[in-house]
Amino acid sequence: MPELPEVETVRRELEPWLVGRRILRAARADAPEGPKYAGLERAAGQRVEGVTRRGKFLLLPLSAGDELIIHLGMTGVLSPQRPERHLRAYLELEPQPAPGPNPALYFRDPRRFGRFLVVPAGDYRSLPTLQALGPEPLGAALDAPGFAAALARSSTPVKTYLLGQRPVAGVGNIYADEALWRARIHPATPARALSRRKAGALLEAIREVLSASLAAQGTTLSDYRRVNGEVGAYRSELRVYGREGEPCPRCGAIIAKITLGGRGTHLCPRCQRPPHTKLLYTKPL
C-alpha cells in the first residue's frame, strides 16, 4: 500500500516540520520488544538532521550519528495527532515557540508490519531489503540500459522481480500492476525474456505511474493517510488494480485477477499477452 509515492508524500510533509527539531523522548507504546523497534530509545536527545527516503524506507539522520528508520509496512500512519488505537511508537519533540503541549510524532500501525528503529547511520544489517535496494526510479542514477541489464539477470516473473526491490526501489503491488499494464507486458513474463525495447517501456511506465501518483499525493485504498490526515487522490486513476471484472480502459476486454508469486495481480488479458514460453502463472480468478 504505501509505496514510493505515498512514502515520498509523507517525507515531504515531515521534512519542514521535523528538520532541526530535537527529540526529547522516543518510546514504544503498544509495540513488542524485538527488531522492528530496536534501539528506538536512543533517538532521545538527538536532533533530526534530515528526512530522506530510499524506496519505501524513511531515513532520518540524527545528530549523534544514528539514523531513525521508519517503514510504514501496510498500514502505518505517521501523524502529529495521537491515535486512539494501535499506537506503536512516538517521538516527543522539543516545543516550538507556540504554547501548548510538546509536539509529538505518532506512529500508528494496526497490522504491525511497520518498523520504527534506530541504527548507527548506514548500518542496515538488520534490513536486508534496504541493504540491497536498487536505484531510485525517479533519480538520474537509473537509465534504460542499466534497467534492462538488471532484468536480464533474472528468470523470475517480471512482476515478482520488481516487488523484490532489486532492479528498482519503491515499486509495490499496486504500481507494479499499473506499470505493467501501461507497458503492455504480461506480469508472468520472465524478466530476462523482455527485449531491451520492452524493458525501456517498462521503466518509462514505472516513472509515469509513480510521478502521476506522487502528484496526487498517493493512493488511499483504506489505511494510507498523509501526515495531515488527508487521503491520497490517485485511487481513481488506477487502471487495473482493483478493477477485475471491469473493461480495460484501453481495449475493453475484461480485466482479470490472477495470483502470481502469492500476490493478487491485475491485468488485461488482451493488452498483456502472456509470453510464448511456458506460462508461469497458474490460476485465473
Place this chain on the structure above:
DNA sequence: AGACGAACCCGGACGC
C-alpha cells in the same frame, strides 16, 4: 547463490 513459499499480523470481508 538464487528461487520459492511460508510466516508475520490483524481488520475487514465473507459464509453460515
Place this chain on the structure above:
DNA sequence: TGCGTCCGGGTTCGTC
C-alpha cells in the same frame, strides 16, 4: 446476531 474462516500486503526467514 454472532461466530469462524479467509484474505492481503511488504519484508524476512527457512528450505530447497
